[in-house]
Amino acid sequence: MGKVYSKGKVHSVSVMGGVQRLRRQRSRSPRDSPGSPSSQSFSSNSITSTDSEISFDEDDGFKTLVEQKKAQFAKAGYMFPICEKEIDRLQTLHYMFRYFWGNNFSSPMEGVLAKGNAKILDIGCGPGIWILECATTYQSCSFTGIDIAALYPSEIKPRNTEFLNVNIFDGLPFEDNTFDFVHQRFMMFAYTIDNWQEKVLPELLRVLKPGGYLELMENDIVWYEEGPLSRKFREQVLQAMRDLQNIELVLSSHIPEWLSRFPCLSQHHHDSRKAPFGSWAGGVGKFHLTSNKWGAVHMYDAVDGVGLNKEEYLDTIEKVMEECEGRKGYLMSHRYWVRKKIE
Numbered sequence: 001m002g003k004v005y006s007k008g009k010v011h012s013v014s015v016m017g018g019v020q021r022l023r024r025q026r027s028r029s030p031r032d033s034p035g036s037p038s039s040q041s042f043s044s045n046s047i048t049s050t051d052s053e054i055s056f057d058e059d060d061g062f063k064t065l066v067e068q069k070k071a072q073f074a075k076a077g078y079m080f081p082i083c084e085k086e087i088d089r090l091q092t093l094h095y096m097f098r099y100f101w102g103n104n105f106s107s108p109m110e111g112v113l114a115k116g117n118a119k120i121l122d123i124g125c126g127p128g129i130w131i132l133e134c135a136t137t138y139q140s141c142s143f144t145g146i147d148i149a150a151l152y153p154s155e156i157k158p159r160n161t162e163f164l165n166v167n168i169f170d171g172l173p174f175e176d177n178t179f180d181f182v183h184q185r186f187m188m189f190a191y192t193i194d195n196w197q198e199k200v201l202p203e204l205l206r207v208l209k210p211g212g213y214l215e216l217m218e219n220d221i222v223w224y225e226e227g228p229l230s231r232k233f234r235e236q237v238l239q240a241m242r243d244l245q246n247i248e249l250v251l252s253s254h255i256p257e258w259l260s261r262f263p264c265l266s267q268h269h270h271d272s273r274k275a276p277f278g279s280w281a282g283g284v285g286k287f288h289l290t291s292n293k294w295g296a297v298h299m300y301d302a303v304d305g306v307g308l309n310k311e312e313y314l315d316t317i318e319k320v321m322e323e324c325e326g327r328k329g330y331l332m333s334h335r336y337w338v339r340k341k342i343e
């Protein structure tokens with residue numbers, strides 16, 4: 001953190017994983033328009049502010065964020081912890097999966113976004129990296145991200161973005177038929193099987209305009225080319241998640257079927273890409289394996305340690321990682337996209 005002195009207002013800025021985050025003592029209404037004068041621009045080594053000067057102090061705004069997120073996660077039943085590394089991890093995952101897919105989405109939205117004036121919603125946006133990147137590419141469209149935790153930039157962000165602190169289980173604060181494109185990614189750990197069908201999908205489709213696209217992207221926790229120890233451990237974890245949390249981690253066998261039940265939808269698409277893990281796939285593979293390890297470690301409570309004590313559980317994960325390193329393992333990343341019928 002650095003310091004800048006202003007006329008009486010004190011703000012704090014921390015820089016995490018390349019995204020500069022600013023916490024103001026006077027909180028800004030989440031409904032301020034993206035193009036309002038309080039919108040800011042930034043570069044990697046300088047910050048400019050249009051409505052006030054900014055000071056960086058030693059107050060660790062991140063601690064507040066952590067506490068806020070813990071409380072909200074407890075309410076929403078989300079299992080992963082928050083730390084600066086998680087934000088870094090999510091940002092690296094974004095670039096990794098963009099590399100695997102070669103783009104940021106599969107829906108045929110390119111023309112609509114390039115034309116401008118489209119409204120795009122990202123659910124569970126995390127640090128907002130998907131939005132920040134798309135909003136920079138399509139500057140005449142407006143992008144909204146929602147998340148139960150304010151990990152996203154609050155002020156220093158492109159003018160055509162807004163981020164709202166919303167728990168999807170409370171319902172989305174938007175009118176029916178608002179968005180041209182609704183995008184959601186990496187939410188498999190956040191929703192039970194019932195949540196997906198009864199709350200999430202109906203809510204995403206409610207706010208989608210007729211003619212608009214909904215796109216979901218999730219990885220199946222099925223490891224190809226895995227060894228015997230990995231298979232046993234992974235299957236135990238998957239089963240414990242089903243039995244104890246009602247959470248399904250192999251969604252490719254469910255999402256197409258859940259979507260097919262909505263008569264308002266047409267043009268069902270499903271595509272997948274290999275996402276390799278382990279050093280055999282270079283730096284990206286190493287990171288992917290470490291990221292899987294991070295997930296497994298933090299699932300201990302959720303899966304009741306699959307009957308192991310903490311030491312045994314962590315030791316098993318180490319052995320699983322070693323086994324994975326010796327093989328050309330990968331998982332499949334899936335995208336599903338559907339169009340809402342024009343009535």
Ligand SMILES: C[S@@+](CC[C@H](N)C(=O)[O-])C[C@H]1O[C@@H](n2cnc3c(N)ncnc32)[C@H](O)[C@@H]1O
Nearest residue numbers: 076078090124125126147148167168185186190
């Ligand atoms: C694995 S992260 C994915 C972040 C982002 N979609 C990405 O691709 O980088 C899951 C996100 O979902 C958010 N989340 C979990 N439960 C939620 C809920 N009930 N409502 C809104 N956001 C939620 C978490 O705060 C977290 O930022």
